[in-house]
Amino acid sequence: MRKRHTPKDKLITVALHVALAAGLFFATFPIYWMLTSSFKSNTEIFALPPTILPKAFTLEAYAAILGDPVKLRFFFNSYFVAFAVTVLTVLIALLAAYGFSRFNFRGKGSLNTLIISTQTIPPITLLIPFFGLVVSYGIFDTYIALILTYLVFTLPYAILLMTGYLNTLPRDLDEAVAVDGGTSWTALWRVIVPISLPGIVATSVYTFLLCWNEFLFALTLTKSTSMRTVPIGIQLLMGQHAFEWNQMMAMSVLGSLPLLLIYLIAQRFFLAGMTAGSVK
Amino acid sequence: MTRQKRSRHRLKRAVAPYLYLSPSLVIIGLLMLLPMVTVIGYSFQNSAVLRRDPSFAGLKHYQAIFADPVFWASLWHTLYFTCMSVVFHMTIGMVFALMLNSDRINPTLRNILRVLYILPWLFTAVIIAVIWRLLLEPNGVVNSVLMQMGIIGYKVEWFSSPETALHAVTFANIWAGYPLFMVSLLAGLQGIPKDFYEAADIDGAKAYQKLIFITIPQLMPIIISISLLDFIWTMQVFPLIWITTGGGPIYSTEVLSTYTYKLAFSSYNLSQAAASAVIILLISLGLTLFYIRYQKAR
Numbered sequence: 001m002r003k004r005h006t007p008k009d010k011l012i013t014v015a016l017h018v019a020l021a022a023g024l025f026f027a028t029f030p031i032y033w034m035l036t037s038s039f040k041s042n043t044e045i046f047a048l049p050p051t052i053l054p055k056a057f058t059l060e061a062y063a064a065i066l067g068d069p070v071k072l073r074f075f076f077n078s079y080f081v082a083f084a085v086t087v088l089t090v091l092i093a094l095l096a097a098y099g100f101s102r103f104n105f106r107g108k109g110s111l112n113t114l115i116i117s118t119q120t121i122p123p124i125t126l127l128i129p130f131f132g133l134v135v136s137y138g139i140f141d142t143y144i145a146l147i148l149t150y151l152v153f154t155l156p157y158a159i160l161l162m163t164g165y166l167n168t169l170p171r172d173l174d175e176a177v178a179v180d181g182g183t184s185w186t187a188l189w190r191v192i193v194p195i196s197l198p199g200i201v202a203t204s205v206y207t208f209l210l211c212w213n214e215f216l217f218a219l220t221l222t223k224s225t226s227m228r229t230v231p232i233g234i235q236l237l238m239g240q241h242a243f244e245w246n247q248m249m250a251m252s253v254l255g256s257l258p259l260l261l262i263y264l265i266a267q268r269f270f271l272a273g274m275t276a277g278s279v280k
Numbered sequence: 281m282t283r284q285k286r287s288r289h290r291l292k293r294a295v296a297p298y299l300y301l302s303p304s305l306v307i308i309g310l311l312m313l314l315p316m317v318t319v320i321g322y323s324f325q326n327s328a329v330l331r332r333d334p335s336f337a338g339l340k341h342y343q344a345i346f347a348d349p350v351f352w353a354s355l356w357h358t359l360y361f362t363c364m365s366v367v368f369h370m371t372i373g374m375v376f377a378l379m380l381n382s383d384r385i386n387p388t389l390r391n392i393l394r395v396l397y398i399l400p401w402l403f404t405a406v407i408i409a410v411i412w413r414l415l416l417e418p419n420g421v422v423n424s425v426l427m428q429m430g431i432i433g434y435k436v437e438w439f440s441s442p443e444t445a446l447h448a449v450t451f452a453n454i455w456a457g458y459p460l461f462m463v464s465l466l467a468g469l470q471g472i473p474k475d476f477y478e479a480a481d482i483d484g485a486k487a488y489q490k491l492i493f494i495t496i497p498q499l500m501p502i503i504i505s506i507s508l509l510d511f512i513w514t515m516q517v518f519p520l521i522w523i524t525t526g527g528g529p530i531y532s533t534e535v536l537s538t539y540t541y542k543l544a545f546s547s548y549n550l551s552q553a554a555a556s557a558v559i560i561l562l563i564s565l566g567l568t569l570f571y572i573r574y575q576k577a578r
Contacts (some may be wrong), residue, residue, distance in 0.1 A: 099300030129315035215519035231406040
């Protein structure tokens with residue numbers, strides 16, 4: 001019903017595209033700048049006037065990062081902790097979600113509310129007792145300390161996300177198993193898990209992301225350079241080398257790579273996790 | 281099935297959910313609820329964590345915090361940082377969502393732009409912090425462009441002068457956080473029934489009238505719940521501020537999280553830090569209660 005091709009209408013379409021371009025600049029320029037700076041020499045980064053494309057394209061920053069075993073260790077630590085937490089979280093959350101989704105029991109409502117509200121507990125509040133506990137159990141500066149603490153933050157989201165997914169699956173499927181005399185345990189592994197793969201993937205992606213991004217606990221509960229994760233590594237780089245900006249940008253690019261790849265390959269799962277809990 | 285078998289089956293069904301939930305409940309109980317009790321305990325002790333047999337301190341640490349001008353400054357900065365962030369996240373997210381939802385753009389372009397507009401969200405807080413430090417360096421690209429355009433006359437030290445630091449960190453946080461609103465509102469826009477707009481067209485409604493009387497009221501539940509969550513999460517931001525300014529210069533960007541962190545791990549006053557952490561917890565819990573009530577009312 002809308003009248004097209006009137007001069008006023010054309011003007012609005014042009015204005016919209018100008019606004020979209022401005023929005024694009026706002027959203028992507030900082031990222032573009034990070035990327036191009038990682039291919040510049042440290043002196044070119046502050047050249048006047050600034051160079052939009054690297055004048056002398058160089059991989060020296062990447063070579064410096066990838067050739068340094070200390071920095072590679074940061075990446076190993078980040079991947080290791082994130083994978084370990086993801087596996088544990090998905091397993092534990094799957095069981096809880098199955099309980100929530102397929103059973104009615106006393107206290108279900110209040111447990112659900114408890115899990116929703118744990119999402120908003122400030123990390124800084126838990127940091128102080130965690131520090132006390134981690135030191136007194138002698139696991140300060142270990143993977144176990146990081147894995148256990150991350151688990152607390154990933155689990156509530158993962159349970160909500162998985163429960164939401166399981167609720168979309170028809171109940172007759174697992175009830176058929178019960179009719180055949182099977183237990184709920186067999187129904188879970190034979191019927192539910194195989195068809196829950198999209199939910200499991202979304203939960204894994206989101207858990208991985210939370211761990212990969214974590215800063216506060218990694219900063220406080222580890223101390224030796226060999227235990228540090230990528231975010232802390234970037235911070236250390238900032239103090240250590242009196243601002244080797246190209247290396248810092250190269251490390252940031254490398255540190256963003258896993259999330260960017262997951263996003264581009266599995267956008268749907270990624271967004272499902274990111275908006276979990278916020279949109280019903 | 282015999283009666284006996286059936287009753288055993290029923291018993292199993294009654295116990296099963298608790299078994300499935302038990303690993304999660306053990307973890308949440310031991311690693312979340314217990315530490316919360318512990319931190320409250322610390323806040324009433326002298327030299328918590330540091331001494332084996334800390335003495336009872338009463339409300340001393342809370343009094344010390346309320347008497348500390350830096351605490352009040354941190355509270356104010358947190359409020360400014362959080363309110364500005366939420367308002368601009370919402371505004372930018374809304375504008376982008378509406379633009380992307382317009383039928384005036386080509387669907388392929390729309391999909392490409394949607395992917396690109398979400399990008400800031402994918403970056404870790406630490407990386408966002410170093411990117412903005414590079415951009416806003418005194419000799420960096422932002423200053424150089426602004427000077428060329430004649431907007432500023434000298435090299436502004438965005439993160440290291442007390443007048444600009446808080447605005448600069450807030451701006452970086454606004455950039456990093458709007459996609460949550462954009463994605464959620466875009467999903468919400470697609471859920472508004474088309475006949476609402478068709479009916480409005482028949483009545484001869486103008487575009488802005490459709491926005492005010494149809495679109496915004498329809499999106500209201502999403503706007504409110506995301507704003508609350510964004511408020512709670514932004515209030516707890518730590519790494520972005522820690523890496524860009526560290527709370528300085530002269531406390532000008534000190535927020536509740538950096539204030540608490542410094543009390544605990546720079547001054548090793550873990551008792552007072554615990555008191556501060558409890559105050560943050562209470563504020564968060566208040567907002568969470570509000571959020572849960574709202575979700576249930578929906």
